[in-house]
Amino acid sequence: MADIALHQTEAIAGPRGPKPRAAFSRRNIFIYGTLIVVSVYYLLPLYVMVVTSLKGMPEIRLGNVFSPPVEITFEPWVKAWAQACTGLNCDGLSRGFWNSVRITIPSVILSIAIASVNGYALANWRFKGADVFFTILIVGAFIPYQVMIYPIVIILREIGLYGSLAGLVIVHTIFGMPILTLLFRNYFAALPEELFKAARVDGAGFWAIYLRIMLPMSLPIFVVAMILQVTGIWNDFLFGVVYTRPDTYPMTVQLNNIVNSVQGVKEYNVNMAATLITGLVPLVIYFVSGKLFVRGIAAGAVKG
Amino acid sequence: MPSVTVRDLSLNYGAVSVLKNLNLDIEEGEFLVLLGPSGCGKSTLLNCIAGLLDASDGQIFIKGRNVTWEEPKDRGIGMVFQSYALYPQMSVRRNLSFGLKNAGVPKAEIERRIERTAEILQIQSLLDRKPSQLSGGQRQRVAIGRALVRDVDVFLFDEPLSNLDAKLRAELRVEIKRLHQKLANTMIYVTHDQIEAMTLADRIAVMRSGMIQQLDRPQEIYRRPVNRYVADFIGSPGMNFLDGEIVARDEGYHFTAGDIDIPLQRYGFESARPGPAAFGIRPEHISIDSGEGWPFTAKVAVEIVDPMGSDTLIWTTLGKQPLTIRVPSDRAPNAGDSITIGFDPMNASLFDAASGDRI
Numbered sequence: 001m002a003d004i005a006l007h008q009t010e011a012i013a014g015p016r017g018p019k020p021r022a023a024f025s026r027r028n029i030f031i032y033g034t035l036i037v038v039s040v041y042y043l044l045p046l047y048v049m050v051v052t053s054l055k056g057m058p059e060i061r062l063g064n065v066f067s068p069p070v071e072i073t074f075e076p077w078v079k080a081w082a083q084a085c086t087g088l089n090c091d092g093l094s095r096g097f098w099n100s101v102r103i104t105i106p107s108v109i110l111s112i113a114i115a116s117v118n119g120y121a122l123a124n125w126r127f128k129g130a131d132v133f134f135t136i137l138i139v140g141a142f143i144p145y146q147v148m149i150y151p152i153v154i155i156l157r158e159i160g161l162y163g164s165l166a167g168l169v170i171v172h173t174i175f176g177m178p179i180l181t182l183l184f185r186n187y188f189a190a191l192p193e194e195l196f197k198a199a200r201v202d203g204a205g206f207w208a209i210y211l212r213i214m215l216p217m218s219l220p221i222f223v224v225a226m227i228l229q230v231t232g233i234w235n236d237f238l239f240g241v242v243y244t245r246p247d248t249y250p251m252t253v254q255l256n257n258i259v260n261s262v263q264g265v266k267e268y269n270v271n272m273a274a275t276l277i278t279g280l281v282p283l284v285i286y287f288v289s290g291k292l293f294v295r296g297i298a299a300g301a302v303k304g
Numbered sequence: 305m306p307s308v309t310v311r312d313l314s315l316n317y318g319a320v321s322v323l324k325n326l327n328l329d330i331e332e333g334e335f336l337v338l339l340g341p342s343g344c345g346k347s348t349l350l351n352c353i354a355g356l357l358d359a360s361d362g363q364i365f366i367k368g369r370n371v372t373w374e375e376p377k378d379r380g381i382g383m384v385f386q387s388y389a390l391y392p393q394m395s396v397r398r399n400l401s402f403g404l405k406n407a408g409v410p411k412a413e414i415e416r417r418i419e420r421t422a423e424i425l426q427i428q429s430l431l432d433r434k435p436s437q438l439s440g441g442q443r444q445r446v447a448i449g450r451a452l453v454r455d456v457d458v459f460l461f462d463e464p465l466s467n468l469d470a471k472l473r474a475e476l477r478v479e480i481k482r483l484h485q486k487l488a489n490t491m492i493y494v495t496h497d498q499i500e501a502m503t504l505a506d507r508i509a510v511m512r513s514g515m516i517q518q519l520d521r522p523q524e525i526y527r528r529p530v531n532r533y534v535a536d537f538i539g540s541p542g543m544n545f546l547d548g549e550i551v552a553r554d555e556g557y558h559f560t561a562g563d564i565d566i567p568l569q570r571y572g573f574e575s576a577r578p579g580p581a582a583f584g585i586r587p588e589h590i591s592i593d594s595g596e597g598w599p600f601t602a603k604v605a606v607e608i609v610d611p612m613g614s615d616t617l618i619w620t621t622l623g624k625q626p627l628t629i630r631v632p633s634d635r636a637p638n639a640g641d642s643i644t645i646g647f648d649p650m651n652a653s654l655f656d657a658a659s660g661d662r663i
Contacts, residue, residue, distance in 0.1 A: 194389035194462075197356050202403030202450070203377030212402075216393040 053077065053272035060268050076269035080277060084270055086257040089246070093274055096254030100234060100281075102165055103250055107172035108229040112222065115177055119184025120210050124196050134185070141178035149242055156243065163245045171243055172233050180225055187221040188214060223289050231282040251278050305368050307332040307490040308353060308458055313362035315348060315514075322348045324514040326362070333488045337501040340511035341537070346494045347462055349511075353492065354460050355379050367457055377407070379458075382451025386463040388443040390435035396446050397431040400453045407454075421453040424483070441472045448483070461493040465500065477503060498538055502526070510534045528653065532660040535584050535653055541617055544590075544627050546583040547657065550576075559583045559654070564623040566600045571649040573663060580657035587617065587630035589651040592637065598646025606641045620645075 022028075048065055053076050055069040082092040089095060121127070122134050152171060153162065161167035191214070199209045240250040249257075255278045259271045310328040314321065322345045330336050338346040351357040353364055355376035363372045371379045390399050397418060404414045422428045425445050435443055444464060451459055461480070465473045481504055484491055495501055501508050502522045509519045510533075518530045529535035535543045548561025550568070557576055559566040566583065568576075591598065602622060610617035616636035618629040622645075629645060637643050654663040 192387055192389060194385040194387045195391065197351075197354075197376075198383065198385060198389040198450070199391070199402075200356060201354060201376045201381065201383045202454075203375075203406035204402070208406060213391055 049272045049276055053269050053276055055269055057265075057267065057269060076267070076273040077277070079267075080258070080270045080274035084258045084274060086246075086249075086254050086261070093251060093254055093258070093277055095247075096249055096251035097277070099165065099244075099248055099254075100251040103168050103172070103240075104230060104233045107169045107176070107233050108226060110169065111173040111176035111180055111229055112225045114173065115180030115225070116184045116215075116218075116222070117210065118177070118181040119186075120188050120214055121206075122181065122185045123188035124193075124209070124214075125206065134181075137178050137181055141182070145175070145238060149238075153242065162243065163248065165244070165248055168239060168243045168248075168250075171239050172229075172236070175239075176229055176232070180229070183225060183228075184218075184221060187218060191217060227285055227289055230285050234281050305332070306330055306365075307334065307367060308492065309363075309365040310349070310353065311363040311365070313349070313352060313364065314360045315345075315352060315357065316360045322514050323352070323359075326514070326516060328509065328516065328519070330490055330492065333490055335484050335491045335493065335504055335506045337505035337508045338492065338494045338511055339496070339498060339501040339508050339537075341496060343513075344511040345514040346496075346511050348514075350383075350460050350462055350492060350494045353458075354381055354383050377403070380456050381458045381460055382454045382456040383460040383462065384444070384447050384451050384464045386466050388435070388440075388447045388467075390443055390446055390450075392435050395432050395434055396427065396438070396449075399435070399446060400431075400449055403450065403454050417453050417455065421449045424452065424486070425449050440468050441476060444468065444476060445479075448480070452483075452487075457490060459489050459491040461491065461495075463494055463496070466495070466497070473500075480504065498540065502538075510537060527651075528662070529584075530662050532582060532584070532655040535655065539586055541587050541628050541630065543584045543586050543653070545655075546585075546623065546625050546627075548581065548583060548623075550578045550581045550654065550663070552578045559649075561625065562623040564602065566649055568649050568654075570599055571652060571654065573654075575663065577663070581663060582655045582657060582660075584653040584655060585647055585651065587628045590627070590629045590645050590647045592618070592629060592631055592635070592643050592645055596646075599648055601644055601646040603642060603644050606637050606639055606643060609636055609639050611636065 051068055052060060052065070054072050054074070056071065056073050056075065059070060080092060081094055081097075083090060084092045118137075122130055156162040156167045156171075161170065195213060196209060199213045204212065234250075235252060236250070237252045237256065240253045241256075244250065244253070255274050258274050306329040308328075308330040310326055313323055313326040313328075315323040326349065328349075338349060340346045348357060352359050353366075355371065355374060359372065363370060365371065366379055366381070376383075390396075391402065394402065400418050400421060401414050404417065409417075418431070419428075422431060425448060427442065427445055427449060430438060430442055430446065435446070438446065444467075447464070464480075465476055468476065477500055480491075480493075484504075493500075493504060505522050507519060508522050508525050510517045510525060512533055518525055518534045525534065525538055529538060532545070536545075546559075546561050546564070548559055548564070551558050551560055555569075557568040557571075557573075557578065559568055559581065561583070604620040604622055604627070606618055606620055608619040610619065611633060614633060615630050616633045618631060618637065620627050620629065620643075655661065656663055
């Protein structure tokens with residue numbers, strides 16, 4: 001038996017199946033080496049921040065930036081969240097956090113709702129002047145924000161919304177419009193046109209087609225838009241500092257005020273903790289929906 | 305009263321004119337096929353009838369009602385698309401009921417119609433599936449069902465079988481024909497496939513660059529094409545054309561090209577006149593029986609033999625011009641053989657060399 005088996009193996013000898021690849025080929029070393037170097041480059045500052053935020057001030061003064069904390073303390077995190085002083089208030093980042101939440105949620109919902117309908121109308125209902133409208137909207141994306149800051153201050157003041165959260169929500173909604181509309185238009189344009197026609201023959205109107213046909217098919221692009229808007233609005237500093245008052249400052253502005261305060265001792269551990277807390281929201285969003293994000297970007301980008 | 309009437313319909317995209325002053329009457333219960341190559345405007349015409357495209361000029365009547373400005377849903381039409389266009393997130397049942405719900409049809413009536421439609425199309429077992437769980441043929445059946453369930457006067461088909469493989473296409477073709485016999489609705493069917501057109505149609509409208517070239521029964525279009533374009537488009541393998549001249553001689557006309565001389569006494573002229581012309585004869589109208597009793601016979605050499613199953617195609621040359629002949633496979637000669645061919649000019653078509661119109 002063994003002889004026969006061996007004989008047969010010899011008869012059909014030669015390359016077969018997947019080609020074997022060495023684990024330490026030049027190619028692998030190059031690829032993984034690059035990946036590791038780049039990862040370390042990006043992760044090192046984060047490591048320093050996390051480590052520092054868990055140290056007490058005496059330990060930090062010793063100067064061993066890269067060494068792990070000898071005694072782990074969450075004191076700086078608590079202080080950053082609830083006690084750090086900005087200006088006259090000494091209730092930490094919590095105030096800014098809730099301000100940011102109150103700014104981000106309505107801004108994201110409002111801007112996505114409007115932009116998706118815009119994109120749908122531009123892609124499927126070819127109204128007269130649609131191209132002109134779309135061009136104007138896209139040009140809007142290329143005008144530097146700085147040019148528009150002061151006019152918007154005046155507009156908000158005239159309609160009585162200057163300094164309020166509602167005013168900032170409106171500003172975020174407007175500035176999200178060009179890129180979001182483009183995103184949605186391209187996505188809807190890539191959906192089969194015959195679906196839209198079939199729905200029209202079936203008697204569905206503008207809103208029925210949008211809500212019952214287009215929306216259920218567009219989850220990925222809505223996730224993309226949500227991620228773009230949440231991170232963009234959460235991380236925004238410029239509009240926050242210009243259009244709000246100290247008691248309505250978003251988190252980013254408050255963080256800046258904590259980190260850049262010049263009075264007293266520089267509490268590096270509190271600063272690091274405050275920064276990490278501020279960055280937590282976008283980070284969580286990315287982790288939760290990263291896969292959908294990539295899929296949606298790919299789907300929206302192919303055609304348009 | 306015609307079921308669908310198209311009056312002076314024009315459609316322009318900027319400077320490009322897609323439909324040119326088009327007129328068409330479709331009888332009640334008629335199966336009309338719009339046939340033409342891609343870009344001839346046949347789908348555009350169908351979309352105009354459906355109300356999915358606004359015409360630049362002209363009118364559309366359905367059941368005697370002017371629907372030119374009506375929304376698609378109010379025209380009494382159902383449409384089947386090439387890509388099926390089923391709503392992907394809805395089950396088959398909800399795909400079928402979507403239009404009825406939009407129209408505010410009572411629930412019990414919706415149920416009844418879905419049951420009936422599912423029975424006609426044999427899709428009862430598929431009702432709770434999503435479109436992604438169906439095969440191509442099943443999807444197209446559901447798409448037909450979506451038009452059927454709406455109880456419309458006119459069915460519009462936009463190349464409904466083009467996405468299917470050949471076998472399924474033939475099956476569904478028969479099914480559509482059966483459906484038409486059963487329902488006796490008016491059906492307008494767009495295709496670029498002449499087999500579909502010939503088999504399904506009561507009448508075919510052959511279109512070219514936004515105009516209807518010929519509108520007639522399939523046999524008539526096949527036997528008496530009005531111009532060289534239609535003659536060339538209909539029939540596979542295509543009609544043979546010999547370029548030459550019509551001359552008046554003796555007691556009648558003859559067609560001459562080089563050393564060929566075809567007597568035209570038996571040809572049914574529209575208006576006989578001498579001059580340059582093309583002589584068209586279909587491959588199946590040429591016989592290779594050694595020339596007994598044919599008005600025209602010639603000796604030719606077989607160049608290529610193309611077996612196609614039931615038939616065999618023979619490529620040869622007549623008077624320095626290429627000629628194909630279709631013969632039953634069991635009687636096919638071999639390449640290199642010398643054969644005598646014969647045909648009757650009665651089966652032929654003569655076209656003016658300049659205008660391409662039938663003579």
